[in-house]
Amino acid sequence: MAKKKKKNNKIVKVLLLIIVMLLAVGGYTFYNYYTRIYQPNVILDSQSKYYYLKAEYNFDDVINSLYEGGFIQNRSSFEWVAEKKNLKNKIYHGKYLINNKLSNNQLVNLLRSGEQEFVKIVFNNVRTKEQLASKVSRNIEADSLQIIDLLNNKKFISKYGFNSQTVISMFLPDTYEFSWSTSAEDFFVRMAKEYKSFWTDKRKQKASNLNMSQSQVSTLASIVEQESRKNDEKPIVAGVYINRLKKGMRLQADPTVIFAVGDFSIKRLLTKHLKYDSPYNTYRYKGLPPGPICIPAISSIDAVLDYKKHKYIFFCAKEDFSGYHNFAVTLSEHNRNARKYQNRLNKLKVYK
DSSP: OHHHHHHHHHHHHHHHHHHHHHHHHHHHHHHHHHHHHHSBOOOOSSSEEEEEEOTTOOHHHHHHHHHHTTSOSOHHHHHHHHHHTTGGGOOOOEEEEEETTOBHHHHHHHHHHTOOOEEEEEOOSOOSHHHHHHHHHTTSSSOHHHHHHHHTOHHHHHTTTOOTTTGGGGOOOSEEEEETTOOHHHHHHHHHHHHHHHSOHHHHHHHHHTTOOHHHHHHHHHHHHHHOOOTTTHHHHHHHHHHHHHHTOOOOOHHHHHHHHTOTTOOSOOHHHHTOOOTTOTTTSOSOOSSOSSOOOHHHHHHHHTOOOOOOOEEEEOTTOSSOEEEESSHHHHHHHHHHHHHHHHHTTOOO
8 A cells, every 4th residue: 555655646746747847838838928929029219219111011021120120129029929910911001100118919910000100291382393292202102203203294194184384283382191101193192182172163263254274373373472472462463463464465574584594592683594595484475484483372372363453564572672562553663663672682782
């Protein structure tokens, strides 16, 4: 009996040892899995940081960019969790706000969700298509070359009713919210929608009353925009140009010459500038130029649509540099105003 009891005790001890070993192995395995999945693996120098998951990224690119970008400390543990949660087949490109101390599980869930951060695009004071493309591409995934290509793609922009000269009138200065992953094509779709919304039946009727298309209104508004930054004066300036158009006179708008020459640093037009041969030079050619010389503010567009009716034919910047203008009905009156301004420029030694 004693031998049998001793043998049984030995078996129990062995079983207990096996159980302890199994528990230890199980505990270690559980701890290992737990730390891989739930322990923080995102250790940042700040509370949060933006991560840009680009459209061309595959699974390996995501892993590499997260590790090399300093978003994850343990690469292998993140890759393991990502594989288990099938991130490879659920990659949504975009701009993600990654918070400090996220676990692998939380980070994978974020990237799988596609819940990216939105960006705000503000474009104003834009004179050329290149400037527009540059401003927009700083905030969305599409690069400036992709945007420029579409702005110059006759077939593409004709779908929206524009040509390469008038297409810039489709873009209205404002603050817009986009997803960072917006493509160049999607950007155009959105802006066309905003343009259509802006041109209400009421605005269309006002344009029709002027015998102008919407693009022509924007073109004249762009000249008004460059002539005056004073919203209360814009309808008066618009009225001057409409009076000139009605009389068949050349607009002789200085900003169109500057646009034609392409030197926006010019402060004083010279004879050589006025002789520059371009359809945008309204000193040489009658009527409106082929398209806008900038993206006009909404206030400038409405200033044209609601222009001030008067008899002024001329205007010149005031010599006090207040930003306002002296208006005149006759050429002799205008010449007096112009001399005041030119004398002021000479006094300040502004010769070009």
